[in-house]
Amino acid sequence: MMLKLFSALTVLSLAGLVHAATEGTDYKVLPKPIPQIQTDKVEVLEFFGYFCVHCHHLDPVLLKHSRSFAKDTYLRTEHVVWQPEMFGLARVAAAVNSSGVKYQANPTVFKAVYExxxxxxxxxxxxxxVAAQKGFDGKKLIAAYDSAANLNQAKKMQDLTETYRIESTPxxxxxxxxxxxxxxDYQNGMKTIDELITKVRTERGLKQTGSRIKSKGGALAKSANH
Known part of the structure; x- marks a missing residue:
């Protein structure tokens, strides 16, 4: 039994060594930090554009992965505004964010704009x-789009783009x-995100916590005890 547990833990240790986020290769430190919306949690912030093919490919991977985030971690998405005509898409993104239908609507919006x-x-x-769509609650999305806050939310996206000089997406x-x-490599990028989340927790002295989805490693270690 002890041998099985040792073997399982060894496998986990080796698995952890397969991907170790390296500065300059897997991530870089921003010269000017961006304030989080929720300061007591770890924020994963994406600047994207519905017009961007790379964002189109990353979106389903990132949205799926964000479902595994622990309760102290959240995903925030902001549409870039480089040109006046992009402001309209920022309004769409703001409506998607505030309507609560992001996971259902985002893939369809990307397909409509890009494809x-x-x-x-x-x-x-x-x-x-929106009125012709069946895959999400269009009434909620339109209500969010027509809300008094929508224009202000889109303007904040524009200000963020300019203030922090976001030059590429995603x-x-x-x-x-x-x-x-x-x-x-977006799948490998998810591993980098997880490692950086842990890094931020450590730097801030936050309690280390697992993801919402049970890890394979945890299941392996548990099975070795039986």
Whole structure:
């Protein structure tokens, strides 16, 4: 029994050595930290664009992975505004964020903008398009889009883009301090995100906690005890 437990723990230790986030290769430190929305938690912040093919590919991976975040970690997404015509898409992103339908609506919005070339930056086109969708609650999305706060939320996205000089998408930042370098490998990037989350917890003296989804390693160690 002890031998089985030792073997299981050895496997886990070796697995942990397979990917160790390295500064300059897997991440870089921002010269100017970005304030988090929730200061008592660890923020994973993504700057993205619905027009961006790389964001289109990262989105399902990041959204799925964010479901495994522990309760002290959250995902925040901000649409970049580099040109005036992007402000309309920032309004869409703000509505998606505040409506509570992000996980259902985001893939469809990406497909409409990037693949189908539908001009969702135009308010009338966006509302007409939403009314025809069946995969999410369109009424909630329209209500969020028409809310008094929507324009202000989009303006904040524009200000963030300019203030922190976001020059490319997707840009993912952990703890307001560490920018993930994906190197074209989004799945490996999720491992980097997890390691940076742990790094931020350690630096802040926060309690280390597991993800919401039980890890395979934990299950392996548990089975070795039986």
């Amino acid at each position: 189908q070339k539908i001009n969702l930056a135009d308010s009338a086109t966006f509302k007409q398009w 840009t993912v930042i952990v703890g307001g301090k560490y920018e993930v370098l994906f190197n074209g």
